[in-house]
Amino acid sequence: DIQMTQSPSSVSASVGDRVTITCRASQGISIWLAWYQQKPGKAPKLLIYTASSLQTGVPSRFSGSGSGTDFTLTISSLQPEDFATYYCLQTNSYPLTFGPGTKVDIK
Amino acid sequence: EVQLVESGGGLVQPGGSLRLSCAASGFTISSYWMTWVRQAPGKGLEWVANIKPDASEKYSVDSVKGRFTISRDNAKNSVDLQMNSLRAEDTAVYFCARVVTSSRGFDPWGQGTLVTVSS
Numbered sequence: 001d002i003q004m005t006q007s008p009s010s011v012s013a014s015v016g017d018r019v020t021i022t023c024r025a026s027q028g029i030s031i032w033l034a035w036y037q038q039k040p041g042k043a044p045k046l047l048i049y050t051a052s053s054l055q056t057g058v059p060s061r062f063s064g065s066g067s068g069t070d071f072t073l074t075i076s077s078l079q080p081e082d083f084a085t086y087y088c089l090q091t092n093s094y095p096l097t098f099g100p101g102t103k104v105d106i107k
Numbered sequence: 108e109v110q111l112v113e114s115g116g117g118l119v120q121p122g123g124s125l126r127l128s129c130a131a132s133g134f135t136i137s138s139y140w141m142t143w144v145r146q147a148p149g150k151g152l153e154w155v156a157n158i159k160p161d162a163s164e165k166y167s168v169d170s171v172k173g174r175f176t177i178s179r180d181n182a183k184n185s186v187d188l189q190m191n192s193l194r195a196e197d198t199a200v201y202f203c204a205r206v207v208t209s210s211r212g213f214d215p216w217g218q219g220t221l222v223t224v225s226s
Contacts, residue, residue, distance in 0.1 A: 034212045043202055043219055049212035087152050091211035094166045096154040
């Protein structure tokens with residue numbers, strides 16, 4: 001099975017900060033990685049697919065990069081509505097696996 | 108509007124069964140893989156199962172193999188998750204989602220339905 005790790009597990013940041021979250025796969029997954037945002041009590045929302053493609057309707061301050069085993073999600077200028085938990089998901093092979101999540105909260 | 112709505116959650120005793128349903132509207136599921144994902148209280152997301160558009164392929168996480176079965180009724184535009192031999196560790200909110208064909212991203216998601224396994 002492919003194990004996904006994320007760092008940091010949590011980050012405290014201020015509005016306007018640049019935030020970078022890293023996701024690492026235990027083996028190569030090409031570009032089959034997506035990023036999701038989840039707010040408390042809500043369903044996850046797709047932000048980025050195939051590692052770097054921005055989902056329709058998602059603000060351009062979100063960006064993704066990487067391939068193989070190392071990936072990043074960057075929020076260029078954190079907005080109040082961005083405080084949430086972020087998960088990566090690999091869809092290269094079964095079983096599909098999520099990272100443990102990164103909580104972004106207010107500093 | 109493209110939408111998914113889950114139903115069927117509730118309280119069940121250990122060893123019991125429950126059937127979850129996911130009703131789609133605004134699109135036809137017959138063209139898409141569909142998926143179930145769960146989230147235990149206060150925990151992260153866990154992929155549970157996927158099903159191909161024609162149901163000829165199904166995949167699931169090891170922890171539910173032999174106990175959970177994913178199925179679909181394209182005519183009714185719905186996907187089900189039959190859960191048998193339920194355990195306390197199956198307690199979670201269960202989400203269904205559409206798998207976007209070209210990207211393998213999960214979008215949209217339903218609002219989720221809570222399954223509680225307890226005596």
